[in-house]
Amino acid sequence: MLLLNKQESEILSSEITPKETYRAFELNRRQLMRGLGSAGVAAGLAAALPRKAQAEVKIDNLVATQYKVPDRATTPEGIAKSYNNFYEFGEEKDDPAKNAHTLVTYPWSVTVEGLVAKPRTFQFGELFHLQPMQQRVYRFRCVEAWSMVIPWDGFPFSELIKAVEPLPDAKFVQFLSLANQKEEILPGGIHWPYSEGLRMDEAMHPLTLLTFGSYGETLANQQGAPVRVIVPWKYGFKSAKSIVKIRFVKHMPPTTWNELASNEYGFYANVNPEVDHPRWSQAHERLLNAYTIFPKVVPTLMFNGYGDQVASMYAGMDLRKNY
Ligand code: MTE
Secondary structure (H helix, E strand, O other), X not given: OOOOEXXXXXXXXXXXXXXXXXXXXXXXXXXXXXXXXXXXXXXXXXXXXXXXXXXXXXXXXXXOOOOOOOEOOOOXXXXXXXXXXXXXXXXXXXXXXXXXXXXXXXXXXXXXXXXXXXXXXXXXXXXXXXXXXXXXXXXXXXXXXXXXXXXXXXXXXXXXXXXXXXXXXXXXXXXXXXXXXXXXXXXXXXEOOOEEEEEHHHHHOOOOXXXXXXXXEEOOHHHOOOXXXXXXXXXXXXXXXXEEEEEEEOOOOOOHHHHHOOOOOOOOOEOOOOOOEOOEOOOEEEEOOOOOOXXXXXXXXXXXXXXXXXXXXXXXXXOOOOO
């Protein structure tokens, strides 16, 4: 997730970074995670699942977004769909594209429960057709200091919130991903199911997108098919994939990365160039927008460039403490 200020025409195709460039970085990251958690189970963990089945839906009802798109070249689709984090399918960036074909995305339902007047289980088709799709180009800024610009297709998550009528005590929303494997521990020491959360005002914000597709097509499995969230002013790990449960709760819910290393991954996780990760600076990001040995490095923008639209939600909060 990210954004910036270079015109598309100025970006050279030679500016894209091959995965080898990240190898050393990734090794460091994995070493940390092995230290933190139990052994990686990785690769073939979904091998026992039935063959994939796709939901019969098409993204053909896109309406123009009312939000400005970032002034930055769009990441080539091939990169966005082959360099992913989806630990359920392995911890290497290219593992999800190799392994997630075993994810069964149909039939699929999403249960909405907790502090709502109208708890409900949506069959995927009902959810997909709840509102017309909008396409938005979002900067995607990862905590590991790389970034992409991806056109995501979906509708504001607030539409679902309105449909289930939260009770006054509902202060946070928790997203839970599919957990259909036998292993309790994912590669990297992560526990099932992947959990993320937002404060209610963040969840209601019109930039928070319930996402069904990208580049005008339904999501690829490795991107979190058939439905995920995108929260464009936050680091990528806030955007839970392959969601099966949405819970409205009174207290801040436990979240996967925060439970694994709370000093590194806060609940808020707003993109903030001024607050360093304990092991590296967050002031710059490498653009994965082209295939190149030397990726372009650019300054990271506060709130990923969406400050005008989201900063007021954090007025008065110490963002060094609430990182
Ligand atoms: N959701 C689930 N269920 N499992 C995951 O491992 N990884 C997170 C987030 N959502 C993850 C997840 C992280 S760390 C990132 S950076 C983004 O998804 C990556 O999304 P992308 O692979 O589509 O770019």
